[in-house]
Amino acid sequence: MSLYRTELRRLTKRRLTRWSALLGLLVLTAVVVGVFFTNQKIDASTRATAERAAEQQWQQDVRSNEQYRAECEKAKTSGTAQPGQFPDDCSMIQPPPREAIQADWFLPSTFDFRTNFGDTLLPLAAILAMVGFVVGASFVGAEWSTGGMMNLLLWRPKRLTVLLTKLAALLTGLLAVAVPTTVLWFGSFWLVANLRGSTAKMTSGTWQSFALGGLRGVVLALVTATIGFALASLGRHTAMALGGVIALMVVGQFGLGILLEMAGVRFAAAWLLPTYALAWMQKKVTLEDWDSCQATYFGECKPDTLTITWQQSSVLLAVGLTVILGAALWTMRRRDIS
Numbered sequence: 001m002s003l004y005r006t007e008l009r010r011l012t013k014r015r016l017t018r019w020s021a022l023l024g025l026l027v028l029t030a031v032v033v034g035v036f037f038t039n040q041k042i043d044a045s046t047r048a049t050a051e052r053a054a055e056q057q058w059q060q061d062v063r064s065n066e067q068y069r070a071e072c073e074k075a076k077t078s079g080t081a082q083p084g085q086f087p088d089d090c091s092m093i094q095p096p097p098r099e100a101i102q103a104d105w106f107l108p109s110t111f112d113f114r115t116n117f118g119d120t121l122l123p124l125a126a127i128l129a130m131v132g133f134v135v136g137a138s139f140v141g142a143e144w145s146t147g148g149m150m151n152l153l154l155w156r157p158k159r160l161t162v163l164l165t166k167l168a169a170l171l172t173g174l175l176a177v178a179v180p181t182t183v184l185w186f187g188s189f190w191l192v193a194n195l196r197g198s199t200a201k202m203t204s205g206t207w208q209s210f211a212l213g214g215l216r217g218v219v220l221a222l223v224t225a226t227i228g229f230a231l232a233s234l235g236r237h238t239a240m241a242l243g244g245v246i247a248l249m250v251v252g253q254f255g256l257g258i259l260l261e262m263a264g265v266r267f268a269a270a271w272l273l274p275t276y277a278l279a280w281m282q283k284k285v286t287l288e289d290w291d292s293c294q295a296t297y298f299g300e301c302k303p304d305t306l307t308i309t310w311q312q313s314s315v316l317l318a319v320g321l322t323v324i325l326g327a328a329l330w331t332m333r334r335r336d337i338s
Contacts (some may be wrong), residue, residue: 007169111197125217132225141232230328280313
């Protein structure tokens, strides 16, 4: 009997795997439905309504300015004006020009696929990564806590082969869920854009960029699943992985962020893991330090910046994955299993 097929079947039969995948799909479906009902397609009647609203707003501003100027002139004439209440010259109070009130301000929210779809890849990657981590940690953690790993090693004494086969089954199962989910995500928002927005100006370069973003999301899910798997194997329990991540995020990241801010460290976010996950998905993240403002020739204040790219994030992910998985393999090979 093939160990790989056995582990793959065991993965798909686990209730936690099914419920985690179902919950993740429900959350993603809720996001799509929410975007659908909070956006609207812009047509001629919608633009006409926005134009009327802009005209009404401008007329209201004109009336308000005329009233304010009349109050100014009355106060100046009677000498009852308070210091700073009105400008020195009441004629300076002028209504805004008509073109200053734009009809676009009054248009309802609309989903432009080219402009907005890239932002939706981040929640997709986050949900896939969360599901992958939980399923990966519980998949091997349950084996250790119930004694199933020891019984399996009696049948297959090659420790590393057993552990890596379990990992291969986990990643195969995750890919079988993540890839179709990503394809459905693209299709769902394309449908939303057709019905509640626009699909104009889509080019082959834009499609390629979105496809690479989706691929990075799948890779992130595979990495987090592997890390959860390795942490649970190190601690011989699912709680080791889940508790370790909670401690890392709450104490290590939240607490570290507060400490760095209090210490006045420049670009404090560069020390936090979520920044690198965001840079991985969005290709780059630019941090700004307004405390070191540099004045330009025109007197404009520009902060110092630090750009974190997806290449830098990939190095961090690769190193972290290598260290944690390597430690799990080393302990699997060296420690007593009983």
